Structures are given as structure tokens and as C-alpha cells.
Amino acid sequence: MNLKSNNRKRLVVWIALVTLFLMALISIMQGGSKYIGKSYLERDGFQGEIGTFIENLSVTILNPIDLEVEKERITVTEAEIEEHRTRYGTLAEQIGSIDEQYAGRIEDAKAGKSEKLKTALIKERDTKIDDIRKNFEDDAHVEKKIRAEKEEILTRFWNERERNLNQQMELPFAYSLKDIETGETFTSGDINAPASYEKNFNAQEGYLKAESDRVSKNDIYQLDGLAYDEETYYFLGNSYTAKVNPTRKFEGTIILPKSALSEGLLGRDIQRFERTKIGMYVLWGLGILSLVALCTVFRFKREWVMNSQFVSSYNRLKMDIKIALLILSLLGVYVLLELIPGRFSWFFFQTSPENCIILVGLFVVLGFFLWTTVFQLVLLVERLKIEGTLEEDIRSSYSMKFSKELQEMFLNRTIGVQMFLLLIGFFLSGLGLFGVMVAPGLLLIYIPLALFVGFPLLYIFVRRTAYLNRIIQATEAMAQGRLHKAIEVEGESPLADHAKNLNNLREGVRISMSEQAKSERLKTELITNVSHDLRTPLTSIITYTDLLKNEELAAEERAKYVDILDKKSQRLKTLIEDLFEVSKMASGNMELNKQRVDLTQLLQQALAEHAEEISNTGLDFRTGLPDTALISYVDGKRWWRVLDNLIVNAVKYTLPGTRVYITLRKVGDDAEFVIKNITKYELGESVNELFERFKRADTARSTDGSGLGLAIAQSIVDMHNGTMKIEMDGDLFKVTVTVLAS
Structure with a gap:
């Protein structure tokens, strides 16, 4: 150790x-x-700073360009005059635009009884209109304005350029330089101070040649801080170049004082x-x-x-x-x-x-x-x-395994080629060449991602694809009737589960086809029934709305039509609300507010609510309710909906002149609600279809039901962990609902 x-x-x-x-x-x-072996003053960077200082000194102080002379050189072309004149449209269009801009403001001033503001606005409007008219009448007027704009741009450009050049002259040099032809002298600082660096200009060592500033096209529209572009450059004159002054020769001395070596930024x-x-x-x-x-x-x-x-x-x-x-x-x-x-x-x-x-x-x-x-x-x-x-x-490397799996990947050439090319294209474009070409520094990120993410994923993908191709081949054999050989199940991957499912498919083909046919039929019926039930009241609403547009319609007829519209609107509202409620229940977004509820009292209230409707139908409702409270822990509002839907269903679909039996009792630990009646429509043999959405016993769909009553009731009962069972014996229709009692 x-x-x-x-x-x-x-x-x-x-x-x-x-x-x-x-x-x-x-x-x-x-x-x-x-x-x-080098000092600060001997390094290459310092020598470059000296050259920059002399160059900037030449163009800003010793031999600068005259801005006023440059302004005189500005030209204005006929094309520029015409462009400025029609920049905002024709004469009529521009005058109309000005009138429109001021019309609202003038009206507001009138409304506010502000005569001074109204007069000022009218004067301002007329001045602009007069200026527009002069633009179309006098070329000299337009040229003067264009020239003023160009002079302002040029002034801003030169001021900014000079400021930037002066910022580059940061070294505290002292100098005394005299033009050898004119004798003009330029001085700065104490030229006689002890110097750490000194450069002389004379006939023997060479004069300082101060050249004039040379302004290129890029200087015009790329100067930092100014938003000049190609259009602005053209506006100054597409061939504009600052007039270069003759080179001036200077003699004298430039020094860097010793005191500067220990002071300021240089120190x-x-x-x-x-x-x-x-x-x-x-x-x-x-x-x-x-x-x-x-x-x-x-x-x-x-x-x-x-x-x-x-x-x-x-x-x-x-x-x-x-x-x-x-x-x-x-x-x-x-x-x-x-x-x-x-x-x-x-x-x-x-x-x-x-x-x-x-x-x-x-x-x-x-x-x-x-x-x-x-x-x-x-x-x-x-x-x-x-x-x-x-x-x-x-032999045991992932690369060799990858090579073997790659061969099997192309057992089905079409899928293998497509998937392989898609993967490689995405991998190279998403993680590779583009990022590295734009920023080579990303190589440090790209290589680890490729080695530890890209290639392992590629290996897994190829292996899975190869297995998928083997499954496809076996499936094709099953489709041709060769069902004697099961598909090989490898590992615990989703593809292995798929292989298991395909092996079970041989035994479930008939059931699957039957369920598919039923699903298609129910889907067709659903679309048909929804369309029918929504179109019927909507058609009535449209029809009676058109009738109400008749101004000569009698008051009695108008009231009748309004009453029909109200009923149809309520009918349409009920259909839509029922549809939304079923959808909400199916998606699991409905929450229950459970509390202790007396089911006996709740059933009595539901029957009382429909007492008048029951009386009008002539049906004989026989009820058997417990003498004491039957308590259950349910959502009272939702459970009332179950009772209401079943009672309404009985009222609508019971054979006239017959009896309806309703009982509520406690059976073991459950509360059991039973409703029995004789139907006036033939129900068929399938009980389960009655729970389908928009399914009605009235196949002609002449009643006002939405077809969602039993579906809604079933969903609510399921949410309460209860049971709802339908039994039929000929025309006898029986619904039994149970829920846990407290």
C-alpha cells in the first residue's frame, strides 16, 4: 500500500x-x-506606434485636407434632383399626403376652439406644400437642399475621422518641425527636455514627408460610429475622392521625453x-x-x-x-x-x-x-x-461489430440506404463541417461529441436497423402464409417487443380485422350523427333568422319565430356542451369534488325536476326508495347528472302508456340504483353500442337527444369507481348503477 x-x-x-x-x-x-535582451522602446510594437504617430500627425496637423474646399467640390446631378423631387410620389400625391396629415389635427384644433393652434397648423401645412411646389418648379431650389445635406454628411464624416486619428496619437511625443519650402513651423511640448527616444529629420538623415490624407470608398461608409453605407457614398458622388494635397517636406526633431517613461499610460x-x-x-x-x-x-x-x-x-x-x-x-x-x-x-x-x-x-x-x-x-x-x-x-472492437451490423442493415437496400444517408447527412451538417469551418475553435467540442456521442449513437442505430430488417423479412414471410417460423427475439429492446407482438399476431389476425371493421363503422356513424345533429338546429336557426328579416312580419309571427330560434339555440348549445363534456372526461381533465351526499334525497330532487315532463308523457313512474338516508361519498353535481341523464333517457324512449320502475337500495356495501322500462324503439342485440357517443335508440334521430347521455353517465360512474350495467330482454331495458355507500 x-x-x-x-x-x-x-x-x-x-x-x-x-x-x-x-x-x-x-x-x-x-x-x-x-x-x-530587449527594452520596451526596442520592441517591434513601439516602432510601429512611432510610425502611426508620424502618419496621423501628417494628415491631421502638418498637411490636413481643407474641409471648406471639399464642400466646394460637392456636385449635384440631374438624377439626384429628380430622385429628391419624386422621392415621395408625384406633386399631387405629396400634396394630398400633407393635407391628410394635417386634416385631423386641424379638425381637433377647431373642436377644441384653439384658434392659435389651428392657424399655426394651417401655416405649417401651407409652408410644406409651398416647398413641395418649389421642388417641382425650380431645380435650383432642390439642388440647394441636396447640397446642404451633403455638406452636413461630409462635415460629420471629417469630424469623426479627425477625432479617431487624434485618439491614435496617445504617445506623449514632443516635436518641432518646419516646412522647408514655406518656413511654417509646428511645435508641441518641450523639445529641449532630456529624451529617451529622438528622431531627427534633415537633408542628411532624410526629411519628414507629410502626405495628405487619402480617403477611400471604404473610409466613407465603414468609419466606426457613422452609419454610412453604399447609398450614402453614392450620395456624396459615386466617384468622390478627397483632393490630395501636395506632399510637404519638414525638417526638425521628434523626441519622447524621459519623464514620459515613468508617467501616465506609457509609464x-x-x-x-x-x-x-x-x-x-x-x-x-x-x-x-x-x-x-x-x-x-x-x-x-x-x-x-x-x-x-x-x-x-x-x-x-x-x-x-x-x-x-x-x-x-x-x-x-x-x-x-x-x-x-x-x-x-x-x-x-x-x-x-x-x-x-x-x-x-x-x-x-x-x-x-x-x-x-x-x-x-x-x-x-x-x-x-x-x-x-x-x-x-x-475482432472484439465496436468498429468490427459495426461493420457486421452495417452489412445486415442493407438486407433491405431501400430502407438501409435511405436511413443511412439521412443519418450521415444530419450528423455531418448538424455537428460537423459547418461549425468547424465557421469557428475552428469548436474542434475541441466537436471531436469529443463525435467520439462519445455521435459514433456510439450511430453504432446503436445501425444495429437496430439491421435487426429491423430481419424482422421485416420475417414479416413478409408471414404475409405470404409461411407462419411456421417465429421471429427471433433479441434482448429487451423495443424491437424485441415488436418481434414478440408479431409472433402473437398470427393468433390475433381475425380479431384485429373484426375490431378494425367495427372501428371504421363507428367512426363513420360518429361523423354522420354529429353532422346531422348539429346541422338540424343550425338549419332552423338560419331559416328563421332569414324570416325575421322581413319587416312586414306580424308581431305574433315574429314572437313565434323568436321562440323557435330560442329552442333551437338551446338545442345547439346542449349538443355542444355535451360534446365538450364527453371530450373533457375522455381526456381525463375533469376533477371531482367528492363529499357526503344523500343519494335518496338526490334522486327525489331529480324526479321532482322532471315531474311536469313525466306528467305530460302519460308514463307511470313507480319508485321504490329507502325510508332512511343512503349516504355515499360522491361529487353531488356529477352524480346528479347521471340520474338526470337516465331519467331523461327513460322519458324519451319509453313506450307510451307503460310503466317505468325506479328503485334505490343498499346492497352489501354498495348503493344500487335500477331503472327499468319498455322501449318504443328496437334496440338491436349489441348492448355495448348503446354506450358509444351519439348512439341513439331512435335511429331516425327524430328526438331531441344528443346521443351522449349514456356515454356521459358511464364516464361519470367510472370516475367514481362504480359500475353501470345495461341489460335487455326483448323490449325490456334495464340499467343498474352501483357505487360504494358510506
Whole structure:
């Protein structure tokens, strides 16, 4: 145990030393030329800043372009005049538009009795109309306005350009420069102060050639902060180029005072540069010491890896997974070695706790990737030493299995080719080429996704497709009548379940076809019945609505028609509400509000509600109710609907002149409600069809029922965990409803 612990510690130290050495090596390769033997003023970046300063000094101070002269060069073409004139339409269209804009506001001013506002609006409107008329009458008027717009654009452009150039002249140079032809002198700062940098311009060393600013097309419409575009550039004149002034030659001196090296922004930059250089020297020194230690005290030993607790787990992995992990490790080392040296330089340039934490974190992650790389390479070498292992690893790899499954995938060529091409196309377009081409940095994300997500999913997909093709072949054999061989069931996948179902299909074909025929018939009846029941009252509503449009209609007839409309509307409302309620129950969205309810009292209330209707039918209702309360834990409102639907059903479909028997009693732990009657329509032999939606005993559908009564009652009873049973004996119709009593 102590030996393993000691090996782990030595391996950690070795990885840390390797990490430090690699960081130093990459750092010196990337930044050695920037820091070794150089001061801040000797670095290439500073020389570039001097060149930028001289260039910007030339175009902004020594030889600037005259804005007023540029304004004089602006041209206005006839096409621009015509475009400006008709930009918003013809003369009539523009005047009409102005009138329309002010008409409402003037009317509001009149309504508010504000004479001053009305007068001001009228004057403003007339002024704009006069200006529009002048646009169509006088080219000079339009040209003047266009020229003013162009001058304003040009002024904004030059001011913005000069501001940007001045911002680039940040170094605190002092200078004294004289034009050798005109003698004009330009000075700034103390030219006699002690200098850390000095550049002279004269006949021997060369004059300072101050060239005029050259404005390109891109400068016009790409200047930061201005929304100039191709159209604006054309508006200034498609061939517009600033008039270039003759080059002026200057003699004199430009210096960088020594005082500037310790003050202001430049002083801070120099301090950061020196601090960064010292830090880089320290890093490189540590890298050299690490290399010495790696070659002497901490020479690598394979036992550090072979005694690891992860060896056995890693060796059980398939060869494909090992290769993927090795690629990921190497990629992580490469990316981090590119990233860390720059972050190390930035750490010395701007020290902060956040940068320190980030740097330490990157160092640890790099060490981890180095450890995984070394770990895998050692185990790979050791395994290759064993004869025959490479061949065995290849045979048992996912790639070989994938190849075999790929062959079986194309047993059915059409499906295999289509699905394979679809998968590859989606994989490449969704996760691959486009993302990497747009942002190469996504390679670090793309490769792990491809190795650990894309390829495993592809393997599973191909394997499943191959199995599916075998199932399809077996199914085709069953369709041809060869039912002697069952489909092979492999594993516990959905396809295996499908194979089991297909094996059972041989015994259930007849039942399935019968149920399908019944389903089609009921669906056709449902559509027919819904259409009929909704169309009938709707047709009446339309008809009597048209009749009511007759203004000569008598009051008595109008009242009669309104009464019919009311009845038909209520009929349509009932149908729609019943339909929605059945749909709601079927979807399981209805909630019950259960409470203790006296079923005896609830049945008495339901019968009392229909007492007048029962009396009008001439039916003889015989009731048998318990003398005491029969309590059940139900939703009173929903259970009342059950009783109401069954009573209404009896009233509508009982043979006139016969009796209806209603009983309520307690049977065991249940409350039992029974209603019996003699039907006036032939019901047929199928009891279950009476529970179907829109099913009526009245096949001619001459009654007002929706056909949903029994379906709704059945759904409510089911929600209460009760039972509802229909029995028929000839024309005798009996419904028995039971629910748990309290």
C-alpha cells in the first residue's frame, strides 16, 4: 500500500515537472523574441506606434485636407434632383399626403376652439406644400437642399475621422518641425527636455514627408460610429475622392521625453512590460530546472502507471474507446499548451486574484491531460508486447461489430440506404463541417461529441436497423402464409417487443380485422350523427333568422319565430356542451369534488325536476326508495347528472302508456340504483353500442337527444369507481348503477 502511494506521489511530481517544462518551452518559442535582451522602446510594437504617430500627425496637423474646399467640390446631378423631387410620389400625391396629415389635427384644433393652434397648423401645412411646389418648379431650389445635406454628411464624416486619428496619437511625443519650402513651423511640448527616444529629420538623415490624407470608398461608409453605407457614398458622388494635397517636406526633431517613461499610460505600460519580462525569465528558469530534474532525479518509470488502480478498468474498455480517449487527451494537451503561455504573460502584465485562479486551474487541467496521455500510452505499449492481443482487440472492437451490423442493415437496400444517408447527412451538417469551418475553435467540442456521442449513437442505430430488417423479412414471410417460423427475439429492446407482438399476431389476425371493421363503422356513424345533429338546429336557426328579416312580419309571427330560434339555440348549445363534456372526461381533465351526499334525497330532487315532463308523457313512474338516508361519498353535481341523464333517457324512449320502475337500495356495501322500462324503439342485440357517443335508440334521430347521455353517465360512474350495467330482454331495458355507500 505504501509503495502504491509513493508511486502516485512521484507520478504527480513528474507530471508537474513535465507540465512546467512544456509551458516554458512553448512560452519561449512564442515570446522569446519579444523579451530576451530587449527594452520596451526596442520592441517591434513601439516602432510601429512611432510610425502611426508620424502618419496621423501628417494628415491631421502638418498637411490636413481643407474641409471648406471639399464642400466646394460637392456636385449635384440631374438624377439626384429628380430622385429628391419624386422621392415621395408625384406633386399631387405629396400634396394630398400633407393635407391628410394635417386634416385631423386641424379638425381637433377647431373642436377644441384653439384658434392659435389651428392657424399655426394651417401655416405649417401651407409652408410644406409651398416647398413641395418649389421642388417641382425650380431645380435650383432642390439642388440647394441636396447640397446642404451633403455638406452636413461630409462635415460629420471629417469630424469623426479627425477625432479617431487624434485618439491614435496617445504617445506623449514632443516635436518641432518646419516646412522647408514655406518656413511654417509646428511645435508641441518641450523639445529641449532630456529624451529617451529622438528622431531627427534633415537633408542628411532624410526629411519628414507629410502626405495628405487619402480617403477611400471604404473610409466613407465603414468609419466606426457613422452609419454610412453604399447609398450614402453614392450620395456624396459615386466617384468622390478627397483632393490630395501636395506632399510637404519638414525638417526638425521628434523626441519622447524621459519623464514620459515613468508617467501616465506609457509609464504604466513600461512597468508592466518589465514585470512581464521578469516573470517570463522566472518561468523559463523553472523550465530549465524541471528538465534537469526529469533527466536525473525524476526519471520516468513504468511502474508508476502499471500499479495504478485504474489499469484493470481501462483494460476492459474496447479498443475504439481507448483510441477515442487517447485522441481526446492529446487534443486537450495541444489546446492548453497553446492557451496557457499567453495567459501566463497576461498574468504578469495584469496581476489579480482572478488571473491567478485561472492560471492555476489551467495548470491543473493540463497536468490531468498529460497524466491521461502518459497513462494510455504506457498501457498501449505494454499491451502491444503481448502476442495476439492486437488481433483480438480488433475482432472484439465496436468498429468490427459495426461493420457486421452495417452489412445486415442493407438486407433491405431501400430502407438501409435511405436511413443511412439521412443519418450521415444530419450528423455531418448538424455537428460537423459547418461549425468547424465557421469557428475552428469548436474542434475541441466537436471531436469529443463525435467520439462519445455521435459514433456510439450511430453504432446503436445501425444495429437496430439491421435487426429491423430481419424482422421485416420475417414479416413478409408471414404475409405470404409461411407462419411456421417465429421471429427471433433479441434482448429487451423495443424491437424485441415488436418481434414478440408479431409472433402473437398470427393468433390475433381475425380479431384485429373484426375490431378494425367495427372501428371504421363507428367512426363513420360518429361523423354522420354529429353532422346531422348539429346541422338540424343550425338549419332552423338560419331559416328563421332569414324570416325575421322581413319587416312586414306580424308581431305574433315574429314572437313565434323568436321562440323557435330560442329552442333551437338551446338545442345547439346542449349538443355542444355535451360534446365538450364527453371530450373533457375522455381526456381525463375533469376533477371531482367528492363529499357526503344523500343519494335518496338526490334522486327525489331529480324526479321532482322532471315531474311536469313525466306528467305530460302519460308514463307511470313507480319508485321504490329507502325510508332512511343512503349516504355515499360522491361529487353531488356529477352524480346528479347521471340520474338526470337516465331519467331523461327513460322519458324519451319509453313506450307510451307503460310503466317505468325506479328503485334505490343498499346492497352489501354498495348503493344500487335500477331503472327499468319498455322501449318504443328496437334496440338491436349489441348492448355495448348503446354506450358509444351519439348512439341513439331512435335511429331516425327524430328526438331531441344528443346521443351522449349514456356515454356521459358511464364516464361519470367510472370516475367514481362504480359500475353501470345495461341489460335487455326483448323490449325490456334495464340499467343498474352501483357505487360504494358510506
